Amino acid sequence: MLDIPFPSPTEVAVVDTDLTEIKPIERRADTIMMFTSLEGQHAVITESQSKPDDRKTAAWAHYISHVHVKFGCPVTLLVICQDEATATWAALPKTIGLPDRPTLSVHAVVVGPHNIPVIDDLAEAVNDVVLTMFSALTHARSKEVAAILEVLADALDTTDTTSAGHIAEQTEIGLGNTDARRIWRDLMATKTYRYQSEYAQMLRAEGEAKGEAKVLLMILDGRGVVIPDEVRRRITTCADTTVLETWCKRAIHATSLTDIFGTDDEQPEQG
Template identity: 30%
Template sequence: MSSLLHEVLVLLFRNRPDLAPELLRRVFSVDLPPFSEVQIASADLSEAVPREQRADLIVLLVDGKPVLAIILEIQLTRDPEKHTSWPGYLISARARYNCPAYLLVLCTDEAVARWCAKPIELGHPGFVLRPLVLGPNAVPIVTEPEQAAAMPELSVLSAIAHGKGEHGFAIAVAALAAARGLDVERATLYDDLVLFWLNEAARSKLEELMERERYEYQSDIVRRHVAQGRAEGRVEGRVEGRAEGRSEAKAQDILTVLEARGLPVSQELRKRILECTDLTKLDQWLRRAVVVADSNDLLHEH
């Protein structure tokens, strides 16, 4: 899931670079410089400093020349190394493009967002980096079709952030309507993303409106990750199944030993043995079953 989320969040900004300055303006009230063009720049910031550094995405506002660099970072978990690399990103971008640089960090978890927003002291007096962090609560709730149509990527981002909540259905309706005006590839992907992060009740309601018993994902990105998740689930299930089978067999061995020795086994003791899934504990009980004089002493530590 995390790899899918990271991939699609970067893709939303890559598909619509002006989403980055729009969020700076709308959420953080940043006074943007005049610009005539928004570009995607190389995310490799290694050239200006000795060590390799790569951001998730760099968006350049251009007015004949770069006037602002926006460094986008998707942060889904806490990573202490970012407190070292983020200042380097800004310094490198400032040196490369000779213009101011902003760091925009996008998080889908509020606890991670709070961690990312902590000031980073660089040592020099007054030199403190305070990342601009967009947590899920700060992502605009887009339910108006006109607003969604003007910026479909923002409506998809809204669905990812709020699709599980009470506004999920209204967000999805607006986002799916907005996707109708896009090319087939993007529309298919955005439909999948909206429905993937939608709560079950809203999803079922949408499927009824779409007259489908069950929506099947169409985009390669989502289908690949769903298939991977199912495969991982099958592997995990097989592993858990094998472990469960071993514990059941071990529990039966314990009961067989006790019964072979003529020791009565109460229903309560039988239940505890059969419900135990700890193979280490079952091994201990099996060794003890060979020597105990009373089955009630089986579970007692000596």
């Protein structure tokens, strides 16, 4: 009657109308930010996408509808891509419904190396730290990314600490599983910036603990102390630098593990 093409059904069944999720499916966006202006609130969902994935249609539709219902405000989906092919895919409308008559369409705002410039000049980075962050995220797989991250880290030190801390963490999240993420983590762990968040301080402490553990193992190996795998694992996973420093001091004159760890309570578990 409506002249809408529809596949001829081989079976028709009525399903439960209760859409409450009894068994929740984990849905987690990369970042959701709420912007408030004189016109009201506007939510921006940020997603980092490393390759085309048509399964994202359902996930993104869920994110958008959930945020819209929860906060009752307009929602924008921002997709960050690290290559032009993925950016081209992400920019296409994602539809749910009949091919010629979609019920729902998702239109993302897409940024990638094709429309975000490389910013590796400190003065330019200081002038626009947010654009510099997007430059780092979109060029994460390029050879210029190390220089971008260096100027971003320094530029963030010129803005207010709260905003800089948020941008620093957003950068780490947006870089995904790339070598650039390790470069950024090293910057946050080895350098001191006034904006460094608890996350960055944790990374620095984590790096110090790993360094202490490495020194301890070198001392033990040098003194010919046999280190069972279980003990080696306990040492390398210890995050308390004070404990590791104590063990290092004892290891200088140790001839056995007992000389280092003392009582059974102090000694790393073996098994």
